[in-house]
Amino acid sequence: MSNDVWALAEINNGKLANISLQLTTKAAELAAAFGGSAAAVALGTNTQAAAQELGACGAKTVYASEGEVYNQYLTQPHAETLATLIQQHQPRLVLWGGTNYGRDVAARVAARLGLSIEYNVGEVAVEGDGIVMTVPAFGGAQSVKMQFTGEGTKLLGARQNAFPTSRGGGTPQVEQVHAPAVPAKGAKVSGPFGTEGAEEAGHLGKAPDGHDIWMPAASRAKLEEAQVIVSGGRGLGGPQGFQQIEDLAAALGASVGASRAAVDAGWIPYAHQVGQTGKTVKPTVYIACGISGAVQHKAGMGTSSLIIAINKDKDAPIFQFCDLGIVADLNVVVPQLTAAVKRRKGQ
Amino acid sequence: MNIVACIKETPSTTAEKSFGPDMRLERRKEDAIPNPFDEYTIEEALRQQEKHAGSTVTILCMGPATATDTLRKALAMGGDRAVLVSDSALAGSDAIGTARVLAAALQKIGFDLALFGSAAADAYGGVVPSATAEFLGLPLLSYASKLDLSGDSTARIQRAAEIGYNEAEAPLPALVSVVKSINEPRYPSMKGIMASKKKPLDTFSLADLGLDPSSVGGAAARERAISSEKVSTQRKGEMYQGNEGAADRVVAFLIEQKVL
Numbered sequence: 001m002s003n004d005v006w007a008l009a010e011i012n013n014g015k016l017a018n019i020s021l022q023l024t025t026k027a028a029e030l031a032a033a034f035g036g037s038a039a040a041v042a043l044g045t046n047t048q049a050a051a052q053e054l055g056a057c058g059a060k061t062v063y064a065s066e067g068e069v070y071n072q073y074l075t076q077p078h079a080e081t082l083a084t085l086i087q088q089h090q091p092r093l094v095l096w097g098g099t100n101y102g103r104d105v106a107a108r109v110a111a112r113l114g115l116s117i118e119y120n121v122g123e124v125a126v127e128g129d130g131i132v133m134t135v136p137a138f139g140g141a142q143s144v145k146m147q148f149t150g151e152g153t154k155l156l157g158a159r160q161n162a163f164p165t166s167r168g169g170g171t172p173q174v175e176q177v178h179a180p181a182v183p184a185k186g187a188k189v190s191g192p193f194g195t196e197g198a199e200e201a202g203h204l205g206k207a208p209d210g211h212d213i214w215m216p217a218a219s220r221a222k223l224e225e226a227q228v229i230v231s232g233g234r235g236l237g238g239p240q241g242f243q244q245i246e247d248l249a250a251a252l253g254a255s256v257g258a259s260r261a262a263v264d265a266g267w268i269p270y271a272h273q274v275g276q277t278g279k280t281v282k283p284t285v286y287i288a289c290g291i292s293g294a295v296q297h298k299a300g301m302g303t304s305s306l307i308i309a310i311n312k313d314k315d316a317p318i319f320q321f322c323d324l325g326i327v328a329d330l331n332v333v334v335p336q337l338t339a340a341v342k343r344r345k346g347q
Numbered sequence: 348m349n350i351v352a353c354i355k356e357t358p359s360t361t362a363e364k365s366f367g368p369d370m371r372l373e374r375r376k377e378d379a380i381p382n383p384f385d386e387y388t389i390e391e392a393l394r395q396q397e398k399h400a401g402s403t404v405t406i407l408c409m410g411p412a413t414a415t416d417t418l419r420k421a422l423a424m425g426g427d428r429a430v431l432v433s434d435s436a437l438a439g440s441d442a443i444g445t446a447r448v449l450a451a452a453l454q455k456i457g458f459d460l461a462l463f464g465s466a467a468a469d470a471y472g473g474v475v476p477s478a479t480a481e482f483l484g485l486p487l488l489s490y491a492s493k494l495d496l497s498g499d500s501t502a503r504i505q506r507a508a509e510i511g512y513n514e515a516e517a518p519l520p521a522l523v524s525v526v527k528s529i530n531e532p533r534y535p536s537m538k539g540i541m542a543s544k545k546k547p548l549d550t551f552s553l554a555d556l557g558l559d560p561s562s563v564g565g566a567a568a569r570e571r572a573i574s575s576e577k578v579s580t581q582r583k584g585e586m587y588q589g590n591e592g593a594a595d596r597v598v599a600f601l602i603e604q605k606v607l
Binding site: 074075076079100103104105106107108110111112114115116117118119120132137138141142143144145146147148149150157183185186187188189190191228252269270271276277284285287306307308310314319320321322323324325326327328329332333336337339340341344345 | 364366370383384441442443446447468469470471472473474475476477478479480481482484485486487488489490503505506507513514515516517518521526527528568569570571572573574575576577582583584585586587588589590593594595596597598600601602604606607
């Protein structure tokens, strides 16, 4: 086994996902600590452009496999190529991201090759000649230190935004890898990706007068990648309450999140849910409006750099883990805040 | 059509949880429930059964011997029978070991459609469905927000993505993992609860599945927990009371923090 550390990049229909850069940055750091070399695996279309970005984040080598088959089938061709590459090169560690893609591919490779796999890793420390991973447990109430045991390549699944991106690398050596044939029993992508369904995902619900409320496309930036998030909960009182959240998010250039209570009430689609059963986010600022702050919600946003909470209940648990707590009526404060932000930005 | 809903037993969200000296979760029978996400798995199995006359629904779980109670709770929603895979050698299984066992049990039961939740509410790993599909050499349609089985030979899903969705299809037999937006789980009726007590519930051991004990359970786990600690988060915790001036305080805070 080598001391090399790899990152599994994620390419969605030719577009490199941000998590790929985070994983590659971390792979470069860990490879340096082990005295090995960092590489990235880029499977899909537009891999040459992706390779340059991955090189900039520290990948010395990029295994690039160009092929439409990766867009046409879910997971199986990707797992096939990654498993073959791991067998050929025996890296010490492969970092993958906690996305739908990462989970599905890494799980197949672990099952096929009998490899160690860990997931939801938030921190990695090099100790002695091994690593110690920090993983949240019980909805984030506890953190557990984990180690890999046994032989062979280890597959380390990182939470989204667990690692920062840095561009201290250069031009990588790109090794072309053949794309596999169409899988015999495959899960085939049969419908268009993304945009058509986006309208459905942006359906906030119905106003009291019966008309549908839609969220403008601009504020549907990926929550996991947002720097500022304005989030709403049960305290909004109904789907129309999200209009205020939407307005504030638009003024701040933020994305819109929600608590499980608001999603379960049908006020906003599941895609916006932050928490243990929703998305894990780590923005610079998280503004929680009318969210009580259950431990399950905290699990998804507790590592935000700054947390601002607006809630009229002074005993809400969220006030125990915020940087600025506003005990006030959000129906008064949020519109005022939106106006003040707009003034400040000269909008 | 043979439909199998694969579920996990988890501690309830509100239960006190702790690790034992072996760093394994201390499971208390009274706190055990079907993984809340798996209510959607079971519901989808029942809805597909309603659409396809003559189908059977089996609820499959790997867990301790006491998980029969959890399976009865699941059967109260509906379904024809349940299978528990339980064996002392399974304690301490990791996700890949679990997938190996589920794959063997699915093969023994026989299925056209195996349904999974996208993750369980305890560890939230989300890797078991895909690993199980790999062991079976079958396609997985993951993160389904809609499922349609037309003509009994192909499964079609709407697949939840970060923004919107795409569509995917696979020939049966296939595995499908579901997300919460796929349906609205039913509450067990009194009649369902009564009926659940009489439904067949089989228990498979590792020997029944032809699995070597050294290939599963703690013996095969390739990850190890070494310590755990309560998470404490140090925050500034500044408080501001009242509507008057609150918006200005937030703006000033955002400016202090160089966000605005």
